[in-house]
Amino acid sequence: MNMTTVTGIPGLDYILNGGIPTHSQVVLEGAPGTGKTTLGMQFLMHGAVSCGESGLYITFEELPAMIYRSMESFGWNIRELERQNKLQVICISPSVFMNEMMSAGSTVSRILETMSCRRIVIDSVSLYKQFAEEAPSFRKAFYSLTNLLRKFQITSLLISENQSSPEGEAPVEHYVADGVIRLSLKPFQSEYRLRKLEVLKMRNSKFLEGEHAYRIMNNGIYVLPTMTMVEEMAMNDKHDRLSTGIEMLDRALGGGIPRGSVFAIDTNSRANYRYMLNSIFTKAMESNVNCVIQLSSLTNVKQFMAMMGKYNIPIRELLEDGRLQLIEFYKRLETPESVDWVSDLSGLQGEQLLDSLNMVIDKCTKNAALEGKEMMLKFDLYSIANEQGIQAALQLFRQEHKRALAEGHTYVFLCNFSEMQPEAASVIKRSCSGVIRTWVDEVYQYVQVVKSPLGRITPPMMVENIEQIPYIRLL
Known part of the structure; x- marks a missing residue:
């Protein structure tokens, strides 16, 4: 029986038939402003607070203090969870992170072991890709990353900007990762934009196909499955x-x-x-x-x-x-x-x-x-x-x-x-x-x-x- 890791995001677990397959690596992609960071942190918060699963957030751009302030608007006290060793935010450069992943006994590996980490968010693999000079080099590095995460039996969200090759092919990470979730902003009634979430891939798991509306609320992201309308x-x-x-x-x-x-x-x-x-x-x-x-x-x-x-x-x-x-x-x-x-x-x-x-x-x-x-x-x-x-x-x-x-x-x-x-x-x-x-x-x-x-x-x-x-x- 396949185990699932509950995301804690209302509506998303329903779409995913219970949650993300445990120990899988899922790409979370979307344009700037679609709420990727919020969704990733909400996934870690639910694990730390409700499931007893410690989590690690690795960022290549934002300093931890910036993330703390952003998440406080949702009522999430990241510092308190860090004191309890339930969640950590690490800011590291992509080049250092790449070297860490390619070497045995790295600092990141030791942190994962010390925390008994069960969930991880990496923000973002798009920047990670920029430090790989050629596509084959990135593919090798990305394989190494996912294999390391599998070795530690971690369920992961790998944040990515929307990208495709000049020929329109899907990016490398879509092929390597176990799943792909896409966030997007679509025109709505000419004056507005509607937020949509779509699961493009989830290996060894059933999911509800189609684009589903979502909102960024006061307490995080809320997804409304497209198969749900007002009930009689x-x-x-x-x-x-x-x-x-x-x-x-x-x-x-x-x-x-x-x-x-x-x-x-x-x-x-x-x-x-x-x-x-x-x-x-x-x-x-x-x-x-x-x-x-x-x-x-x-x-x-x-x-x-x-x-x-x-x-x-x-x-x-x-x-x-x-x-x-x-x-x-x-x-x-x-x-x-x-x-x-x-x-x-x-x-x-x-x-x-x-x-x-x-x-x-x-x-x-x-x-x-x-x-x-x-x-x-x-x-x-x-x-x-x-x-x-x-x-x-x-x-x-x-x-x-x-x-x-x-x-x-x-x-x-x-x-x-x-x-x-x-x-x-x-x-x-x-x-x-x-x-x-x-x-x-x-x-x-x-x-x-x-x-x-x-x-x-x-x-x-x-x-x-x-x-x-x-x-x-x-x-």
Whole structure:
């Protein structure tokens, strides 16, 4: 099991899946003013104060007194920790430091041993590089440095200015170091700059990809992971969630779809969304939830029953007992008996269709209420918009969204936002508790949670077909 060293920087340890891998060497790079020194010292402070891990800060430019004064603004008393031999700040020239690192029994080595040092920050390897006359010389020196740190089993942050070769290649330290964290300032709303942190590399460790906003606060650096948005606390207070049956999707949703929520699945004709939908409704029926499903234009009754039969649920029994109701918009009923558990609304248009649909749903929800059951309902807004017009689709969505809020049922709406009017797509996205997007890019299909009640947005996950239920796996 890989051990991690907690940085103590709010948000960063979450991004790093617990912290920096212990005994690793991580380059911390950024332009002047991005907070590299602050982050480095915060890393050492947390180790010394909260983890019982002594730390060493080696600076090539600033005198210790300057660093003491700067860190006092965050309430950090570096001198007191130095008196306790928990933290030391050493100012040394790059040339002397290089010679120290290349020789056995050096002063720095003795300090590391005396302190039982577990964390170190070197500020900065950019200046260290200037004293190496050629790139091969610096590579050799940098290798020596990282090997020495590994020998002493020290977790280190190596501060660097943003640099690249004239050919645009990554600097040597990116290849040699175990990890790379980049701090940057990005233009924001023309008048401001937004601070961003990105983990470019972390050997033998998972991390949350992407650029994450951070702030320099009164007590140090605070990172806000990009997958975190304002949470809907009322939704998160619900204890139960309905599993989707797909492990990675459940994990992204904090356990599944919250009961009483409204979700949209944004897809198109190239993406096979049926396995995901079938799995969601199979798990709902296994949880004793009554279901109402509007059949899409691509799936008739026989096809639906054949597909659901693969999930080892008594589909005919559920239909005959009224625990599952199908709604058909298209004139294609195969057998007379299917009329008993299929609401045939084919041929209806406009208000007549919506009124009839409302009557069907009212009946289903009242029966569920009498039985003390909850419900999950699915509608294909994309096909409704194509057949009846976008206003009819919006009217249905608003009607059922209102019902969901009033009665606490769970809804899944199938959409294709890219082919909807922008205003209509915006209304649906804004009103839904969650949005799951699936699409095909060249030869691979992807799934991404782009909105959720937990405020999480996931990276795109690849879809793999498997032979066992639920027949897809997200990677």
